[in-house]
Amino acid sequence: MTCKTPNTSELSLDTLDDPTPVTFDEVRDSSDKLVEENATTYDKTLTFIGTCGRNMLLNxxxxxxxxxxxxxxxxxxxVKEFxxxxxxxxxxxxxxxEPPQNGSKKKTFVLATETPIINLVTGKDGEIKDGDTYDGDSVDFIGNATPNVVVEAFNDETTTGKKALVDADGLFKLPLNELKTGQYRIKIKAPNNKESTVFMFTVAADMPLSLDDVLDDTGSSVDEGETTIQTxxxxxxxxxKNGELxxxxxxxxxxxxxxxSGDWEHTFRDLPVAHYSLTARTNYNxxxxxxxxxxxxxQDVELSLDKVLESEEGPEVPEGETTYKDLLIIKGHGSPGKSIQLLNGDDPIEGATETTDPEDGTWTIALKVSEGEYRLRAKANYGEGAVTAPYTFKVESTIQPHSTRIYDSNGLIDDEGSTTQNYVFVRGVAAPSEAIKLKINGVVDEQEEYTNIKGDWxxxxxxxxxxxxxxxxxVAQYGGNAESNTWTITVAPAMDSTVR
Known part of the structure; x- marks a missing residue:
């Protein structure tokens, strides 16, 4: 039998080992910037580039x-973006x-973060979760940050003084030890001032006894010595921890x-009206x-605006009536120990706020007013902000004494002028049909002088x-006892009869 050597042209390429090399040439970030060998990138989305056989499947x-x-x-x-x-x-x-599984050379780089990240917190018993209570005195914070920098742990905005060097791969482990009882809000801060999110935990070992807060049913604190209407x-x-008191x-x-956690709480319901002095006492040594x-x-007191007075003693300005006073006394009631605001219509009056009496809820505001119509209302700066019905009245300005002048028989004497006569006439203008009194050298004359229907006197x-x-x-004997302008004269000395 004769064997025939096969013609190589009869062999397909698939029967031969594929000699085409696989190369891995470049790594580029999402901005098309080249990531060099052993470099650090902060971009998670990268594009890998190389060559291989046509239509070759690669891993x-x-x-x-x-x-x-x-x-x-x-x-x-x-090209592969990933x-x-x-x-x-x-x-x-x-x-x-596919075999023979030709492979490329390796490319090495570090993917890092510029903002510190806390990945894991561990204590003596293993992992500590955010918000956990922990009964040890030391923990380790493990995470990522910029390679080869020193990061620092802060409790809220206060440094703990604890620092750690981030390794070349962007990893750090920062121990916190000698922890005291209390709540911690730890964040890791880098030299670029970027910081991690806050990790919270509470150390509860040997929690000291305390009575920390009194809260009403809205969650608001009742401060030391305060009053409350909440029962x-x-x-x-x-x-x-687990201690009885x-x-x-x-x-x-x-x-x-x-x-x-060492936290305790107790709710009192339907508290009677009374003064309370609470203490907590341990039932352990x-x-x-x-x-x-x-x-x-x-006792709660309904908000009210009760009276508008012309003075503390009165009289009262009746609803809808007119007053000539420029200072009024406003009185009302509200919840004890709470703030109220006076409104004119819907507009707050600047400076017109007051805290009600802590026992009976009364309040008083001295209010300066000017000419015009008023619709006073009291608004509660507490609860749902209740507002009273309007109390309406009108303020009219009075005519203050003015144009005071001094005359002698020769006519008007100039201000700071002089006269040789021992009597003068003082004239002026004030409110019609009202009384004034003269004030001479600081002394008010007892006798009143009345104006005519035009206000002249x-x-x-x-x-x-x-x-x-x-x-x-x-000096007016009406309204607010306003005083006019002053007028000054000098009576000339008598002539010496021996002088020729």
Missing amino acids: LRNDEKNFTDTTGDSSGDW TLSDFKRYTIDAIAE TLTIKGKAR TLLGGPAPATVTAKD PVETTAPRTFTVV VKLVSELIPGTKYVVSA
């Missing part, structure tokens, strides 16, 4: 583990899916047990008692003393 691997695939095009080029999820060091290569109050504090000073002693927390539960002043200066004005 992309990180540390020899497949994470995605791609296919070469008809020219033997391959969004990475983890901040770390990557060592990536491309390998043919449902929740008392909150801290004690030893007695709350004293309420309608009856109440036994309370602290939670695992050492026996401790908190300082008193005092408050008063008072005149008064004789006699027995003036030669060589004396007189400062004269008119």
Whole structure:
């Protein structure tokens, strides 16, 4: 039998090992910037570029583990855009899916974050979750940040003084130790002032006894010594983990047990109107008692605007009537110890706020007014902001005394002028049919002088003393007792008869 050597032209390329190499040439970020070998990028979306056989299927691997695939095009080029999820060091290569699985050289880079990220917090018993209560005194914060910088831990806005060096792969581990009892709000801050989100936890070991807050049923605090109309109050504090205590000073002693966190609370319902002084006392050793927390539960008082007075003693300005006063006394009631605001119509009057009496809820406001119509209302700066019905009245301006002048028999004497006569006539203008009194050198004359229907008045002043200066004005005996302008004259000294 004769064997025939096959013609090589009869063999297909598929029967031969594919000699086409696989290359991994570039890594570019989403801005088309080249990511150099062993460089750091802060862009998660990257494009990997290389060459291979035509239409070749490739696997992309990180540390020899497949994470995605791609296919070469008809020219033997391959491009793969991919969004990475983890901040770390990557060592990536491309390998043919089919034998002989030609592979590329590896490319290494670090994907990092400029803003610190807390990935894990651990304590003596393992992981601590955000919001957990922890009974140890040290924890470790593990996360990512910019490589080769020092990050620092802050509790709210205060530094803890604890720092850690971020390694070349962008990883850090920052220990916090010697933790004291209390709540912590930790954030990790980088030198670029970027900071992580806050991680909260509470250290509850050996929680000291405290009575921290008194809350009404709206969640608002009733401060020390304050009054409240609420009859449902929740008392909150801290004690030893699972420790039992007695709350004293309420309608009856109440036994309370602290939670695992050391927090405790007790709600009083239907509290009678009374003054309260609450204390918390431990039922375990050492026996401790908190300082008193005092408050008063008072009867609610309906908001009202009761009176508008011309003075503290009265008289009252009746509803819808007119007053000539420019200072009025406004009185009313509201919930004890709360703030009210006076309105004119719907507009708040600047400076016209007052806190009601903590016992009976009364309030008083001295209000300066000017000419015009008023619709006073009182608005509660508490609760749902109730407003009273309007109290209407009118303010009319009075005519103040003015144009005071002094005359002698020769006519008008100039202000700061002089006369040789020992009597003068003082004239002026004031409100029609009202009384004025003269004020001479600071002394108000007892005798009144009435104006005519036009408001004019005149008064004789006699027995003036030669060589004396007189400062004269008119004082109204109506309204607010306004005073006119002053007019000054001097009576000339008597002539010496021996002088020729």
